[in-house]
Amino acid sequence: MTSTSQLGSLLAAEEDKLLACVHCGLCLEACPTYVATGDENDSPRGRIYLMRAVEEGRLERTSRTFERHLNRCLGCRACEMACPAGVQYGQLLEAGRAELFRTKERRGWTNRTLRFVLRHVWLHPKRLRMAFGFARILRDMGIVRLLIKSRVPRMISGRAEFALALLESSSSDKLTKSVGAQQSVKATRREAHDVRQSKALLFTGCVTEGLFARVNRATRRVLEVNGCKVNAPEEQVCCGALHAHAGDLEGARHLARRNIVAFDNDEEIAIVTNAGGCGAMFLSYEHLLADDPEFSERARKFSARVRDIGQQLETTGVRASSALVDEKLTTYDTSCHLLYGQRAADASLKLMLSVPDIRFVPLVGSEVCCGGAGVYNLLETELSSRVLDEKLNHVEETKAETIATGNPGCHMQIGAGLLLKEKKVRVCHPVELLDESYERAGFYEKPK
Ligand code: SF4
């Protein structure tokens, strides 16, 4: 009992949020894991009940039930939007996972591997860059594709095969018509006078820069076409979302402080992201560092400057472009963190729809999580793939040949699912489509 009450303090700090739940159950149908399993413990209400039981000392925090059902939560936060009582479920989940993270006897080699990678790779930018560099070599030399085709990983485990498919799905294959890496914007003819419109600090993101550098280049060019001078501070690091979702709040705080310092130069300049997961994490810095006397106020100011690329383009306005060549039927999947965390999904879709004559078809269930959720797909592979199957069925119904989404995790999850089902659908970021239309409009030039 002593250990429970002592270690229950993280949840105790969130007691008001736990008590806010009135058990009405209106969130249940919005929860993908409850819909998939029908188990109350896999619902927001059930998980809040378990957290309260730990907080009140009625359940050991080491209990398998507590661990299992908290781990099975996607962290998509769809329940927050459905909840009439305004329960801040995302913050409760973080506190609950933090209880689990500091459980010394944490079970399973996957959890121990995750803990090792978060602490000894992800917190160290040089090591992380090396790891992504190695992954790119395997991907770009075609080794990953060959391994998947050999079916050997499938024989080892579905998880191994899916991990390779995630990496392969990030590649710029023949379905991807990205603008050339070396192309730059011709002298900007559009002048913006408001500092919020004329300058932006780009958050490049560890996964985006590591595996989707083309999306960062597209973001930069599109901002420049729209009169925005772009800088990307060199000292920036991972946003900390993986750490926070895994319950490693100390790791997340460490990264948050480093980012706040890296972007601290001008309080008026927007911090622009193209990854819904990173943007939502940035908005949570204020809560994450609320007890840090040196950083709490700086965190609040930092969060207030964060915009998704779609939101930033709403500020600058979008310069007219040209229709795409060989226009395919295109659909859009909403990243949960862009929708429920950043509340910026409409702006992201609007960005995509600004491409002239785009042949858009809506996706049923676009607002439902794809099952990616950071590394959830590698930890809870079976449940993740059930959630993904539902998404892929809806994608197939659209008959779209292109699907755009504003988060690298969703891109890889949907891309991996399509790859393993041998579906030829291009996955891209909305800003890549606008970038391609700008190239066609003649706004870019090749290096001399
Ligand atoms: S965050 Fe998503 S998966 Fe978790 S309880 Fe809420 S709706 Fe369900």
Ligand code: SF4
């Ligand atoms: S909708 Fe809100 S108050 Fe109702 S059960 Fe779900 S979390 Fe609790």
